[in-house]
Amino acid sequence: MKKLILTLLIAATFIAPIKAQDETPSTPAEGSTPPASRTPAEDAGATMRDATKAYNAGITALNANNYDEAATQFKRATELNPDDASAQMLLGYVLLKQEKWADALPPLQAARRMESKLDANSRPIVANNLGTALLNQNKPVEAITAYQRALQLNPNYGDARYNLAFALLSQKRYSEALSHLTTLQKDDAYKNDVAVLDGLGEVYESQENWPMALGFYKKATEIAPRDPQAKFKLAWGLVRAGRADNARPYLEQTVALDPNQAQAYLLLGDLNIRDHKWNEAQKMLERYAQLAPDDFTGQFNLGVAYDYDSKFDAALASYAKAEASKPGDAAVKNNIGRIYFKQNKQTEAVAKLREAIAINPTFLDARVNLALALSADEKNTELLNESNREWNKLLVTAQDELKKATGAADKAEINNHISMIYGAQADNNFKLKRFPEAAKSYEEFLKINPNNSDAMINRALALYNMKSQASLTEASRILRDVIKRDDKNATAYNNLGVVLEALFRPAEAMENYRRAAQLRPGYEEALANVKRLTP
Numbered sequence: 001m002k003k004l005i006l007t008l009l010i011a012a013t014f015i016a017p018i019k020a021q022d023e024t025p026s027t028p029a030e031g032s033t034p035p036a037s038r039t040p041a042e043d044a045g046a047t048m049r050d051a052t053k054a055y056n057a058g059i060t061a062l063n064a065n066n067y068d069e070a071a072t073q074f075k076r077a078t079e080l081n082p083d084d085a086s087a088q089m090l091l092g093y094v095l096l097k098q099e100k101w102a103d104a105l106p107p108l109q110a111a112r113r114m115e116s117k118l119d120a121n122s123r124p125i126v127a128n129n130l131g132t133a134l135l136n137q138n139k140p141v142e143a144i145t146a147y148q149r150a151l152q153l154n155p156n157y158g159d160a161r162y163n164l165a166f167a168l169l170s171q172k173r174y175s176e177a178l179s180h181l182t183t184l185q186k187d188d189a190y191k192n193d194v195a196v197l198d199g200l201g202e203v204y205e206s207q208e209n210w211p212m213a214l215g216f217y218k219k220a221t222e223i224a225p226r227d228p229q230a231k232f233k234l235a236w237g238l239v240r241a242g243r244a245d246n247a248r249p250y251l252e253q254t255v256a257l258d259p260n261q262a263q264a265y266l267l268l269g270d271l272n273i274r275d276h277k278w279n280e281a282q283k284m285l286e287r288y289a290q291l292a293p294d295d296f297t298g299q300f301n302l303g304v305a306y307d308y309d310s311k312f313d314a315a316l317a318s319y320a321k322a323e324a325s326k327p328g329d330a331a332v333k334n335n336i337g338r339i340y341f342k343q344n345k346q347t348e349a350v351a352k353l354r355e356a357i358a359i360n361p362t363f364l365d366a367r368v369n370l371a372l373a374l375s376a377d378e379k380n381t382e383l384l385n386e387s388n389r390e391w392n393k394l395l396v397t398a399q400d401e402l403k404k405a406t407g408a409a410d411k412a413e414i415n416n417h418i419s420m421i422y423g424a425q426a427d428n429n430f431k432l433k434r435f436p437e438a439a440k441s442y443e444e445f446l447k448i449n450p451n452n453s454d455a456m457i458n459r460a461l462a463l464y465n466m467k468s469q470a471s472l473t474e475a476s477r478i479l480r481d482v483i484k485r486d487d488k489n490a491t492a493y494n495n496l497g498v499v500l501e502a503l504f505r506p507a508e509a510m511e512n513y514r515r516a517a518q519l520r521p522g523y524e525e526a527l528a529n530v531k532r533l534t535p
Helices: 040-063 067-080 085-097 101-113 122-136 140-153 158-170 174-185 194-206 210-223 228-240 244-257 262-274 278-291 296-308 312-325 330-342 346-359 364-374 381-404 408-431 435-448 453-466 469-485 490-502 506-519 524-533
Strands: none
Touching: 040 067, 040 085, 067 085, 067 101, 085 101, 085 122, 101 122, 122 140, 122 158, 140 158, 158 174, 158 194, 174 194, 194 210, 194 228, 210 228, 228 244, 228 262, 244 262, 262 278, 262 296, 278 296, 296 312, 296 330, 312 330, 330 346, 330 364, 346 364, 364 381, 381 408, 408 435, 408 453, 435 453, 453 469, 453 490, 469 490, 490 506, 490 524, 506 524
């Protein structure tokens, strides 16, 4: 938000300065009558003279921009004469200049209560400066009321309107802010103010009126071509408007103008991840991590950039920092678990993925990854069974989603997910030697992907392992169908030979083994089968 505007109107001294007395009082003559004690009226007069002296000293210091001395003198003036509205106003102003927001509040509130003692020009100024003190004390509603009071007292008070507009904007009261920003933009004093243009852009952005928002952001960059924040706001608006490709030049200009503009590096990193430019993404996000080392998003995204570039150790280091800053985030635990799985660290992978699911039981990616990690050890029956249970849960969820889906694209995506589940279940059942279940899972997979030759061959293999006449016959039919579709499929020929051997048809088996070896020179399994059946 634009720095708020303070206004100063130095009030005229209401009592002429008092000439200082000599510092050393004269000694009474011997035998003279002692002076009488001062009356209350004389005491009051002396206090007023001292207050006036302090006030005038404060004015002198303020004109010299000596805020420390001015604050000291105005404070003394208000202590001696608390009803001096002008001294209270000036003390509040000086304290605001020193950014002593809390200290500025009491004198400004006192001046506001006594505004009837101030001239007409000073009253709106007090209200404006009080608003600034309140806003910096995180009291936006009261600040807005104060700024509104300033405008009531002086509808042409541009500084107060400016402050009110940005106070409303900070509270997302966009429609109210818009009227004031629009008025300011028509004022010659503010029409080229970058903050006003930026504020108008923000209002229209909140309405998703991108032509208007981007127009104001663009004008701000034209008026202030070396303002990095104006460049960044335009870039961010372009990203939000779905024009990320147009944003990149402005982000690059932003970091060229301000190498410490952290958010620009973060956004550049995101754009490079989107474009699969892993090395560029890493450079941008490494710089962001230097500027904001404890930020979760930066470390997480840097981990993603390393992850997709197969720099797993670097990715784990970044993910660990992200996890430390936000231990309750399921996504970072899922990504760590997935890397452990890729590194064949099954125990670590399973533990981390279970943590992710404990945080978010509906996190489908983590459940898929857990199911895959549980199936990594082909000999661990317990984990394989748990993997199947996870796949069954995912299958139920996916089938429920399919019933609710309406669009063709959504249905296709869900069906792809379901077929992946059936394929994974079939693989698990192969490992568990549950061949009927494996054959059934591949059958369901093929209902969704009827032309998938690999799934057809695997289903035939499951049927072969069931060893019944019916299953062998069905396996033979499936493999012939694969060959009919692709007469260059060496695996289908070899497997058909195996099935035919089991059906006691060795001559046909040999014919298929030879065809497999011919199609794929060096096919060891087919060559071994030919050798075995050769007399």
